[in-house]
Amino acid sequence: MINPDNPSSREQLGSDSINLHAPICLSLQKKLIESDPICFCLTTQNLSIAIGGKVICRDLNLTIQAGECWGVLGQNGAGKTTLLRTLAGLHAPQSGTVSWHGAPLPTYARRDLAKNIGVLLQSESGEFWGNVLEYVLLGRFPHRTTLFGYSAEDKAIAQQALAAVELSEFIERPLNTLSGGERQRASIAQTLAQQAQCYLLDEPLQHLDLRHQAQAMRVFGQIQQQGRSVLMVLHDTLWVQRSCDHLLLHFADGQVLHGAVSDLFTLENLEALYQCRLRELVVEGERCFVPSV
Amino acid sequence: MSPRIFFSALLFVAVLSLALGLMSGALPLAAGDVWRALIGQGDEVATEVLWQLRMPRVLAAFICGGLLALSGVLLQALLRNPLADPYILGISGGAAVGALSAMLLGAGLAWVQFSSLTGAMLAIVAVFGLGFRQGERNIYRLLLTGVVLSAGCGAVISLLLTLASGEQVKGMLFWLMGDLSHPQGLPLAGLILLVVGAGGVIFSSGLDVLAGGLDRAASLGIAVARWQIALYFAAAVLTVAALQLGGSIGFVGLMIPHAVRLLGVSAHRWLIPLSILLGGSFLVLADTLARTAWAPLQLPVGVFTALLGVPVLLWLLSKRR
Numbered sequence: 001m002i003n004p005d006n007p008s009s010r011e012q013l014g015s016d017s018i019n020l021h022a023p024i025c026l027s028l029q030k031k032l033i034e035s036d037p038i039c040f041c042l043t044t045q046n047l048s049i050a051i052g053g054k055v056i057c058r059d060l061n062l063t064i065q066a067g068e069c070w071g072v073l074g075q076n077g078a079g080k081t082t083l084l085r086t087l088a089g090l091h092a093p094q095s096g097t098v099s100w101h102g103a104p105l106p107t108y109a110r111r112d113l114a115k116n117i118g119v120l121l122q123s124e125s126g127e128f129w130g131n132v133l134e135y136v137l138l139g140r141f142p143h144r145t146t147l148f149g150y151s152a153e154d155k156a157i158a159q160q161a162l163a164a165v166e167l168s169e170f171i172e173r174p175l176n177t178l179s180g181g182e183r184q185r186a187s188i189a190q191t192l193a194q195q196a197q198c199y200l201l202d203e204p205l206q207h208l209d210l211r212h213q214a215q216a217m218r219v220f221g222q223i224q225q226q227g228r229s230v231l232m233v234l235h236d237t238l239w240v241q242r243s244c245d246h247l248l249l250h251f252a253d254g255q256v257l258h259g260a261v262s263d264l265f266t267l268e269n270l271e272a273l274y275q276c277r278l279r280e281l282v283v284e285g286e287r288c289f290v291p292s293v
Numbered sequence: 294m295s296p297r298i299f300f301s302a303l304l305f306v307a308v309l310s311l312a313l314g315l316m317s318g319a320l321p322l323a324a325g326d327v328w329r330a331l332i333g334q335g336d337e338v339a340t341e342v343l344w345q346l347r348m349p350r351v352l353a354a355f356i357c358g359g360l361l362a363l364s365g366v367l368l369q370a371l372l373r374n375p376l377a378d379p380y381i382l383g384i385s386g387g388a389a390v391g392a393l394s395a396m397l398l399g400a401g402l403a404w405v406q407f408s409s410l411t412g413a414m415l416a417i418v419a420v421f422g423l424g425f426r427q428g429e430r431n432i433y434r435l436l437l438t439g440v441v442l443s444a445g446c447g448a449v450i451s452l453l454l455t456l457a458s459g460e461q462v463k464g465m466l467f468w469l470m471g472d473l474s475h476p477q478g479l480p481l482a483g484l485i486l487l488v489v490g491a492g493g494v495i496f497s498s499g500l501d502v503l504a505g506g507l508d509r510a511a512s513l514g515i516a517v518a519r520w521q522i523a524l525y526f527a528a529a530v531l532t533v534a535a536l537q538l539g540g541s542i543g544f545v546g547l548m549i550p551h552a553v554r555l556l557g558v559s560a561h562r563w564l565i566p567l568s569i570l571l572g573g574s575f576l577v578l579a580d581t582l583a584r585t586a587w588a589p590l591q592l593p594v595g596v597f598t599a600l601l602g603v604p605v606l607l608w609l610l611s612k613r614r
Contacts, residue, residue: 085508088443088512089512090511090512091510092428097610109514110511110514110515110516111514112514113514114512114513114514115514117512118512119508119509120509121506121509121512127369127373127374127375127504128505128506129504129506129554129559130501130504130559130560131559134501134559134560135505138502138505139511139513141502141513141514141515142513142514144498145497148494148498149496149560150498151499165518191507193514205560217297225539293499
């Protein structure tokens, strides 16, 4: 019953991770775990993705297990966002499939998928006229049980999410009066309020100052510890070293390397990835890479 | 302002504006006369004037204002653009070309109405067919197709006005600027307003989600394309019903939703009923002024929607942080 390769994540799943936030899908997950323990994760099978006639990824076979934290690195325009949108079911693959719990994404009702997969997209909140709390409450949409508005529980969850990104004092402010960084934190809070099992985050640290970068990464770390999985597009290699256990390198020619951070996080790989000379810095055992002058 | 207080205040305003509309006219009626005529105890003249002349017109103004405001709310949600109004997608342009062509040919009122309806339907189908693409991450193609078609209709309208005789031009101008004296299909329009308004409130959470971004809405479980199609045709039906009641009356559909938002309400659950009430009351007042200010001369109601609305909106905008 239990996958011998990955006993820790399986056990975690069985115990505390699921009942934390998603009672509705509990039975489904239990059933699936019992029937096939290997499938509780986001996987791709021979996934090829094209956008605007350009192939950005070929024959990708990826398995994101519960409790894993993935970093995605790549040059601008390599197709990281499109890859993430494809994993979220927002972009149709050229061939191959993306599966959640072993079943292809299109077989799920959108709302069921939304209860399980949370997506943070790059700033998109353009024409939202409401205040910050109303914006964050949108994250509760898939879990909504009332026809009108949101329940007190939904509001409490939204306020918790706002507290997690230190926006509690901004609840009443119209969203469009916020600064770029504050708005990004509101978007993160909205995604957190979704209480998904798997988070796909596109540049979650964009516009954030150092303090709030650290704050956000702490929150994502907690999500991972609860046995949920996180995949995030990053540009700062420091956070890969600190927070991720797996790495996906997305090359400009559509080639993708993925595996454990310990295997892939090397000077040669990153120089090839960014096509520039880099220097490796090691401070108190932490490694990161900066461009050499 | 709390939405509930806002709603109660607007209900009061709506009743007040309807009463004012019923009292004003060539034969002024006191509030008591109106009341007695309403409950069937008024004198013959007052009853006749109230039920035959004023009631249909005042109701047409209220329903038309509500239709336009609701259509504006839905289109601003669909197009994610604050400049969207019921006429931006070329529906009124198509209707105007239809109506004016019929007028130029000397057709009677029924044919003018029929022709404008046909023009509107053609515009709706053409803009949707040319401009809508499923799964696009923005909706600019639809918006631009509508704007381009509107511009084309504008050119044809200018041509028709040039070709028309002096007497015809006056009728045409009234149609273009809005005229509530020949409302068509009032009960049906009222039903449409009720049904679409109720539907909008029922699906209001989804409208809020759509306003937060299309990809995000999809990732939150919204079937975006289906919503866009539903919104487009709902707004189109509302606009056509409003056009049949009063021609193309400007300003209401664009500005009423913004006025409600500037007063602090943006969640669609409240935005929809508040916009309907405010739009309806506003158009009743504007129409009452249009038919009494220079009596016996009747002025186009579109003049007053702008004259009344522009200063209020400018004031609200300047007050905003």
